[in-house]
Each structure stands twice: as C-alpha cells, then as structure tokens.
Amino acid sequence: MWPDTRLCELLGIEHPVIQAPMAGTTTPAMVAAVSNAGGLGSHGCATLSPEKLAEDMEALAGATNRSVNLNFFCHEPQEISEDHHAALIEAMRPHYEAAGAPLPDEMPAPSFQPFRQAQLDCLLARPPAVVSFHFGLPEDAAVRALKDKGCKILSSATTVAEARWLAERGVDAIIAQGWESGGHRGLFLELENDAQVGLFSLLPQVVDAVDVPVIAAGGIADGRGIAAAFALGAAGVQIGTAFITADEAHRKPHHPEAVGLGTDESTRVTRAGSGRPARAHRTPWIDAMAQVDAAPFPLMYHYSRPLLAADGPAHQFSLYGQSAALAPSGNAGERLTALVAAAMAAMGR
Amino acid sequence: MWPDTRLCELLGIEHPVIQAPMAGTTTPAMVAAVSNAGGLGSHGCATLSPEKLAEDMEALAGATNRSVNLNFFCHEPQEISEDHHAALIEAMRPHYEAAGAPLPDEMPAPSFQPFRQAQLDCLLARPPAVVSFHFGLPEDAAVRALKDKGCKILSSATTVAEARWLAERGVDAIIAQGWESGGHRGLFLELENDAQVGLFSLLPQVVDAVDVPVIAAGGIADGRGIAAAFALGAAGVQIGTAFITADEAHRKPHHPEAVGLGTDESTRVTRAGSGRPARAHRTPWIDAMAQVDAAPFPLMYHYSRPLLAADGPAHQFSLYGQSAALAPSGNAGERLTALVAAAMAAMGR
Numbered sequence: 001m002w003p004d005t006r007l008c009e010l011l012g013i014e015h016p017v018i019q020a021p022m023a024g025t026t027t028p029a030m031v032a033a034v035s036n037a038g039g040l041g042s043h044g045c046a047t048l049s050p051e052k053l054a055e056d057m058e059a060l061a062g063a064t065n066r067s068v069n070l071n072f073f074c075h076e077p078q079e080i081s082e083d084h085h086a087a088l089i090e091a092m093r094p095h096y097e098a099a100g101a102p103l104p105d106e107m108p109a110p111s112f113q114p115f116r117q118a119q120l121d122c123l124l125a126r127p128p129a130v131v132s133f134h135f136g137l138p139e140d141a142a143v144r145a146l147k148d149k150g151c152k153i154l155s156s157a158t159t160v161a162e163a164r165w166l167a168e169r170g171v172d173a174i175i176a177q178g179w180e181s182g183g184h185r186g187l188f189l190e191l192e193n194d195a196q197v198g199l200f201s202l203l204p205q206v207v208d209a210v211d212v213p214v215i216a217a218g219g220i221a222d223g224r225g226i227a228a229a230f231a232l233g234a235a236g237v238q239i240g241t242a243f244i245t246a247d248e249a250h251r252k253p254h255h256p257e258a259v260g261l262g263t264d265e266s267t268r269v270t271r272a273g274s275g276r277p278a279r280a281h282r283t284p285w286i287d288a289m290a291q292v293d294a295a296p297f298p299l300m301y302h303y304s305r306p307l308l309a310a311d312g313p314a315h316q317f318s319l320y321g322q323s324a325a326l327a328p329s330g331n332a333g334e335r336l337t338a339l340v341a342a343a344m345a346a347m348g349r
Numbered sequence: 350m351w352p353d354t355r356l357c358e359l360l361g362i363e364h365p366v367i368q369a370p371m372a373g374t375t376t377p378a379m380v381a382a383v384s385n386a387g388g389l390g391s392h393g394c395a396t397l398s399p400e401k402l403a404e405d406m407e408a409l410a411g412a413t414n415r416s417v418n419l420n421f422f423c424h425e426p427q428e429i430s431e432d433h434h435a436a437l438i439e440a441m442r443p444h445y446e447a448a449g450a451p452l453p454d455e456m457p458a459p460s461f462q463p464f465r466q467a468q469l470d471c472l473l474a475r476p477p478a479v480v481s482f483h484f485g486l487p488e489d490a491a492v493r494a495l496k497d498k499g500c501k502i503l504s505s506a507t508t509v510a511e512a513r514w515l516a517e518r519g520v521d522a523i524i525a526q527g528w529e530s531g532g533h534r535g536l537f538l539e540l541e542n543d544a545q546v547g548l549f550s551l552l553p554q555v556v557d558a559v560d561v562p563v564i565a566a567g568g569i570a571d572g573r574g575i576a577a578a579f580a581l582g583a584a585g586v587q588i589g590t591a592f593i594t595a596d597e598a599h600r601k602p603h604h605p606e607a608v609g610l611g612t613d614e615s616t617r618v619t620r621a622g623s624g625r626p627a628r629a630h631r632t633p634w635i636d637a638m639a640q641v642d643a644a645p646f647p648l649m650y651h652y653s654r655p656l657l658a659a660d661g662p663a664h665q666f667s668l669y670g671q672s673a674a675l676a677p678s679g680n681a682g683e684r685l686t687a688l689v690a691a692a693m694a695a696m697g698r
Binding site for chain 1: 508546554574580612
C-alpha cells in the first residue's frame with residue numbers, strides 16, 4: 001500500500017502519517033482519534049506539569065491502545081540581562097499603551113523548563129510507543145532509559161548538520177522540518193542562524209546524510225504533498241497545520257480564524273512570541289517586532305503574553321504553516337483518513 | 350513517458366525540463382546543448398546590449414533548430430537619494446578599506462535597463478520559441494506583439510497572488526519559484542515583503558489558483574526533485590543550480606568553487622549584491638550587509654561590484670540554490686540527459 005513501510009514497522013502504525021505535536025493545541029481526544037484512525041497521534045507535552053502529563057497519559061490509555069507519541073522541548077534555559085529587559089520594555093511600551101494594558105515591567109521569572117526528571121519518571125512508569133523531542137535531545141542517559149523501555153525516539157532537524165547530530169546520538173527516525181512548517185523551528189545547533197532550508201532541498205539531503213528513516217515536515221497538507229515527500233525519499237510525513245482546527249483540538253479563540261484565512265504568504269517566522277523562531281500568522285505587531293531583539297526562549301512569553309491576552313486580533317500569536325489553505329476539514333480522525341486516501345490517489349495506489 | 354505532456358506540447362520540447370536563464374552564466378553553447386538534448390535551454394539576456402543580444406541569437410540559430418528561451422528583466426528603474434547614497438558609502442567604507450579598494454563615492458549612473466523597444470525589435474526580427482520574464486511582465490503591447498509572432502510567454506511567481514496576476518495578463522505558463530531557488534527572487538507585487546514561500550507550499554497552491562501549466566523552480570537538482578514536482582501538480586521543472594558549473598557555462602572564477610562547496614545551509618537571501626533579494630553564497634560581507642538598507646535594483650551593483658572585483662573569496666557574490674549538493678556533473682547536455690533519466694527512474698517509468 002505505502003511505497004515505504006519502514007516507519008510503519010518501526011512505530012507500530014498502519015499509515016506513516018504523524019499528526020504533529022502542537023503544545024497548547026493537541027488534546028488526548030485528538031491524539032487518540034488520529035492513532036485510532038491508523039496514523040500516529042502526537043501530544044505536545046512541553047508545557048504540561050508532571051501532574052497534568054500523568055493525567056493526560058491516563059486519558060490517552062483509556063482512549064486508544066495504539067501507538068501514540070509524546071513530545072517535549074529540549075531548550076537550554078537562559079537568563080536575560082537587566083539592560084536587555086529595559087530595552088524590551090521600551091520597545092513594547094507603545095504596543096501596550098495602544099492596547100491599554102499594563103506593561104510587564106518586572107523581570108521575568110523562569111518559565112516552563114525543558115524535559116527533566118519528573119517528566120522522564122512519568123514516561124518510564126507508562127512508556128509510550130514514541131517519544132519525540134524538539135530543539136535537540138535531552139541528555140544521553142534519558143534517551144537510553146527511554147529506549148530501554150522500548151520507546152522509539154524522534155527529533156527534528158532543520159539542517160543536514162542537525163540531522164547528522166541526531167543520528168549520531170541514536171534517534172530512531174529524524175523529522176526533516178522544512179522552512180514551510182508552522183510553529184517553532186526545531187533548530188538547535190546554531191540558534192543565531194536559522195538556515196531556513198525549504199523542504200524540497202532539506203529532505204533529499206537529509207535522506208542522503210543519515211541511515212535512519214526520515215519523516216518530512218513543513219508544507220504538507222494534502223495527498224499531493226505526501227506523494228511528493230515519498231518521491232523525495234521520506235519514509236513518512238508529519239503534518240500539523242492540517243489538524244489545528246480539528247474538532248478535538250484545544251481551540252484558542254483566534255486560532256481557527258487565522259488558520260482558516262491562511263494563505264501561502266499570510267505567515268512569517270518571528271521571535272516575538274516566544275523568543276525562538278516560529279512561523280506565525282503575520283500581524284502588524286509581529287512585523288513591528290522584526291527589528292527588536294527578543295528575550296531568550298521561553299522568557300519572551302513574559303513580554304508577549306499580557307499584550308496578546310489584552311488585545312484583539314492584531315496582536316495575536318497564531319502558529320501555522322504555509323499550506324493552511326490545503327488542509328482538509330472535519331474531526332481529527334476524518335482528517336487522517338482523508339489525507340491517507342488522498343495520498344493513495346496521488347500515488348496511484 | 351512523462352506524466353504530464355502539456356508543457357512539451359506548448360513549448361515544442363521533448364522533456365519538460367527547463368535549464369534556468371542565469372544572466373552572466375549562460376552562453377549560446379550551453380543553451381543550445383540543453384535544447385539539443387531535448388530540454389529547453391534558456392539564455393539570460395537581461396544585461397546584454399541589443400548588439401550582443403542579436404549576436405547571441407545568431408549563434409543560437411547556428412547551434413540548434415530546437416526551441417530556446419530568451420529571458421529578460423522587467424524591474425522598474427528607481428533612483429537613489431543623496432542621503433541614502435551617503436549612508437551606503439559609510440556602511441561600505443570599512444569593507445572597502447579592508448579590501449584596499451577605492452570607494453565608489455560618486456552617485457551611481459543608471460545601470461542596465463529593463464526590457465525595452467530595442468530588445469523587443471531583436472526578438473520580433475527573429476522570434477524565439479519562448480520568451481520569459483523575471484520581475485513581472487513588460488507592458489501589454491510588448492507581450493501581445495511577441496505572442497502575435499508565435500512566442501510563448503513565461504514569467505515567475507513567488508506567491509499565489511503573483512501567479513494570478515500573471516495568468517490574468519495572458520502568460521502561457523507560470524514558473525512557481527520556491528524559496529529554495531538560487532539567484533534573484535522574481536517577486537514583483539510587494540517588493541518590501543519577500544513572502545519566502547517554500548516550494549512544497551507554493552507549487553500546489555499556484556496549481557490550484559491558475560489554469561495554465563505551472564513549472565516548478567527552486568531546490569530541484571535531481572530525479573527525486575523532478576518526481577516530487579510532478580506529484581505536486583507541476584507540468585515541468587526549471588533547474589538552474591544544477592547547470593551552473595557545466596562545461597559550457599561562463600565560469601566566473603569564484604563560482605564553481607562556491608557551488609561545489611554548496612550545502613543546504615551555505616546560502617542566504619541578500620539584497621547586498623544587486624539591491625533585490627537574491628539567494629547567494631553566504632559570506633562574512635553578506636552577513637554584515639543584512640542590517641544595511643541596500644540601493645534599489647540594479648543601482649546596488651554600483652556599490653558592490655568594485656568591492657567584489659577587488660577582494661578575495663570572502664567578498665564574492667555567487668548565486669546558487671539550496672540543492673547545489675545534489676547536482677549532476679558533466680557538460681550541459683549530459684546534465685539534462687542525466688536529470689531526465691533520474692526522473693524516469695524516480696517515477697518508475
């Protein structure tokens with residue numbers, strides 16, 4: 001049925017189509033629906049407390065007995081200098097004044113932490129079939145402990161160099177994340193240089209560089225994109241934007257409207273929301289922030305969230321990719337099934 | 350043989366593979382070799398005088414009786430203010446001092462002009478099978494005159510909106526130029542906003558938006574890329590980087606080395622060379638120029654060329670795309686033949 005079945009065999013899934021983890025958008029119901037339809041549902045767990053993580057894992061266990069993927073962030077927490085803080089407050093002041101909201105002028109407290117022991121303990125107690133990471137990998141011991149429990153490990157590469165780095169550290173498959181992709185760019189080797197490689201270039205060069213299966217991500221939202229990814233050597237695809245507005249998703253009020261209006265040129269990559277480059281709906285505020293040196297991830301949320309909460313659509317931070325206009329409709333399981341059927345048709349199978 | 354033969358029929362070619370016009374790199378020998386091998390050779394004529402254009406057309410007529418494509422630029426000439434000039438000279442001063450070269454501190458003279466009557470007269474006197482434009486289209490009367498002589502008209506779109514604009518003005522086919530592409534971005538509707546759409550997203554959305562055949566460009570340099578482009582709905586492909594180092598190309602001394610060392614992340618889009626966004630080999634000078642407001646195209650050459658001519662590899666301006674590492678070798682005809690064979694293999698035909 002599929003031209004390449006390595007990923008299906010590796011992850012124990014029927015279709016090599018992964019619904020991307022999207023922290024704040026995915027729900028256990030959404031993830032289970034995708035897995036029950038034969039794909040791999042992924043839950044974005046980066047911002048969950050250990051208690052909420054355990055609760056969601058319990059909900060997932062009750063909703064599907066198929067493979068699921070839990071995703072975590074491996075950013076290095078950083079601090080912000082008082083000078084940088086002061087400069088940011090000045091840069092944000094006109095936007096806060098326009099929104100009539102109080103400036104967050106205290107120094108930021110540490111925000112959510114990268115993958116750590118409490119989360120690892122949750123996973124080891126009830127190992128999911130797949131654990132994926134964004135922004136690199138946790139320490140080797142954590143990767144080994146998960147693999148010893150039978151978890152398959154995935155992570156994202158935005159360059160060939162990142163793919164090689166991940167392969168050397170034993171990941172089971174690599175997600176080649178193209179420039180088209182919505183949400184946070186997974187880059188981790190050179191934070192100051194987002195290489196911005198389009199999927200047409202990135203995917204075959206990653207396939208040539210590593211021996212593990214490569215999963216294509218970024219700009220894929222219909223059967224044509226899935227067929228093209230396989231033509232370029234992918235063993236599977238990861239699709240996010242096409243699932244954001246699924247019925248089971250956690251719907252931020254501004255999000256469906258932004259994604260529903262999304263065109264090829266309605267997004268841009270910005271550090272204004274979180275501090276790390278992320279593809280988001282283009283707004284006047286995001287355009288204005290292009291000249292501002294953002295706080296390190298995730299401290300920038302301290303400066304952006306009160307503004308986003310206070311103001312209307314002009315200030316929203318809606319993450320999605322360049323192919324929103326191609327997405328199917330319906331609930332998450334229907335979308336997975338529609339994508340698979342369209343891929344089969346596109347591949348003439 | 351090919352899954353879509355519309356472009357072959359439209360342009361009178363055997364294989365729907367276009368060697369991209371690359372002003373300053375293509376030669377009549379190179380163009381004829383590609384056309385004689387069954388593809389569409391394209392000559393970058395934007396910077397040629399009418400006399401040199403006529404001479405090259407004569408050489409082409411003697412070297413092939415197959416379809417060839419002649420390419421021109423449709424930029425709007427702009428002026429630069431004295432303040433902007435002064436600011437640029439100050440920004441360039443340290444680079445010129447480091448290179449030991451005299452600053453070009455006189456105001457720039459008008460540089461090469463967009464497509465105009467003298468070039469149109471050349472084409473009407475000996476109409477080529479195909480005429481393509483970059484940065485939009487010339488005035489309607491010129492397009493009509495060429496079409497009346499049987500020329501097929503192509504132009505590039507970097508967004509769906511640009512593709513619709515071109516289709517409404519009667520082009521015969523549209524080149525969807527993805528972000529991965531080397532050289533000048535063809536954008537023309539919003540010069541201040543390069544939408545930077547990756548080919549995975551751009552191509553299917555352009556295919557959905559227009560009725561004419563769509564040619565995929567950007568990041569395609571092997572059989573896998575050609576197969577993927579057809580999977581996304583393309584009727585053909587345009588390939589530049591894979592031909593830059595062909596034996597028949599006009600070889601700038603720095604160019605083969607840059608392209609030969611090219612990786613997925615060795616380029617960036619810059620206005621430093623010409624004034625318009627172009628994907629080029631990343632150098633310390635190009636990185637430094639990211640914060641500098643360039644002169645309008647093509648006046649920026651006045652500020653960049655003396656530096657490039659004076660200094661070593663650190664200051665070169667080598668244009669190529671994100672898939673240089675995938676390119677075949679040999680002369681231009683051999684490369685076309687290798688690309689076709691690889692595409693057939695990738696498509697299982």
